[in-house]
Amino acid sequence: xxxTAQLKGVAILCGGHSRRMGTDxxxxxxxxMPLLRRHVEAILGLNxxxxxxxxxxxxxxxxxxxxxxxxxxxxxxxAGPLSGLAGALITAEESGTHGGHLFAMxxxxxxxxxxxxxxxxxxxxxxxxxxxxxxxxxxxVHGLFPISAAAALGEFxxxxxxxxxxxxxxxxxxxxxxxxxxxxxxxxxxxxxxxxARDALAQIISLNS
Numbered sequence: 001x002x003x004t005a006q007l008k009g010v011a012i013l014c015g016g017h018s019r020r021m022g023t024d025x026x027x028x029x030x031x032x033m034p035l036l037r038r039h040v041e042a043i044l045g046l047n048x049x050x051x052x053x054x055x056x057x058x059x060x061x062x063x064x065x066x067x068x069x070x071x072x073x074x075x076x077x078x079a080g081p082l083s084g085l086a087g088a089l090i091t092a093e094e095s096g097t098h099g100g101h102l103f104a105m106x107x108x109x110x111x112x113x114x115x116x117x118x119x120x121x122x123x124x125x126x127x128x129x130x131x132x133x134x135x136x137x138x139x140x141v142h143g144l145f146p147i148s149a150a151a152a153l154g155e156f157x158x159x160x161x162x163x164x165x166x167x168x169x170x171x172x173x174x175x176x177x178x179x180x181x182x183x184x185x186x187x188x189x190x191x192x193x194x195x196x197a198r199d200a201l202a203q204i205i206s207l208n209s
Contacts, residue, residue, distance in 0.1 A: 006125065006144075007117075008100035009050045010043050011088035012036065013081050013141055014107035015057040015074060020189045025108045026061065028194060035107060037063045042113045053091055053102075055084030070095075075157045081106065081141050082164050083157045089150035099127060101144040109142065110185040110197040111178070119176050120144050129172040135183045138175060140164040142186065146171070 014026040014036055021028070026036035033041075036054075043052055044067065053072040054064065060071065072091040074083040085104055092102055105116055116133060120143060123131035128149065133142035141164060149171060156167045178186075185201050188194040 006100040006127075007048065007050060007103060007121070008097045008147060009053055009088070009092045009102045010048065010113075011053040011055055011072065011085065011102055011104040012039055012107055013055045013084045013088075013104060015055055015059070015081070015084045021108075021191065021194070024059075025188070026056070026059075027063075030110070030198070034061075034063045035110075036061060037067070039105070039107065039113060040064060040067050040069060046114055046117070051092070051095070053088040055081075055088045057084070075154050079157055080162050082153070082162060082167065085141065085145065085164075086150070086153040086157050089145060089147055090154050092147050093150040097147055099147065101125065101130075101146055103144055104141055106141050106187060108187050108189070110188070110194075110201045111142075111182050115178075115182070116142055119178050123174040123176050125174060126172065129174060130168055131174040131176050132168070133186070134175040134177050135180065135186055138165075139186055140168055143176075 018025045027034045030038050040052060052069045054069045055072045057074050072088040075086040076083045089102055103117060105113060120131045125131055128146050131144040133139045153167055161167055181204055185197045188197045
């Protein structure tokens with residue numbers, strides 16, 4: 001069965017402290033709207049009919065009050081993106097969702113959710129496999145993750161595991177290549193990175209229009 005039919009939820013990972021950026025990346029203004037809100041609206045526009053989980057630690061975002069999102073607590077506070085991913089998977093499973101995959105993306109990407117999903121859902125996954133976006137390097141929190149891994153991932157984080165690939169290598173991984181034009185859009189850490197990603201996205205849109 002293709003990954004498209006297995007999609008059971010979306011998680012946006014935004015629990016970091018954004019120290020290098022100097023401000024919360026989720027609230028960075030992108031064309032007049034907080035970036036996190038823009039991602040959520042883009043996902044809602046895809047009419048996926050699945051929950052949107054926000055993995056933001058203890059942070060809550062007023063800009064999402066009308067969006068019907070579900071906040072997913074970290075498994076271990078301050079333990080990085082793997083803890084946020086585990087929290088989203090566990091929250092999905094506890095809501096009664098069994099089987100299928102969760103689409104996860106970090107908030108600090110300017111690659112539109114529909115572009116990531118278009119690439120990822122071409123992967124052929126079994127129930128325990130994961131599909132990860134591959135640019136010049138592997139981007140392990142841009143991907144499709146099996147909800148069946150929720151308990152094992154939670155235990156890994158609680159036992160002190162922090163390396164994303166340290167856990168994901170226990171799964172069957174499909175690497176999904178994305179065009180090199182998207183490389184600078186995949187994530188940003190500093191203000192200059194954000195400007196470069198924004199400019200690269202504008203160029204891609206211009207070339208495709």
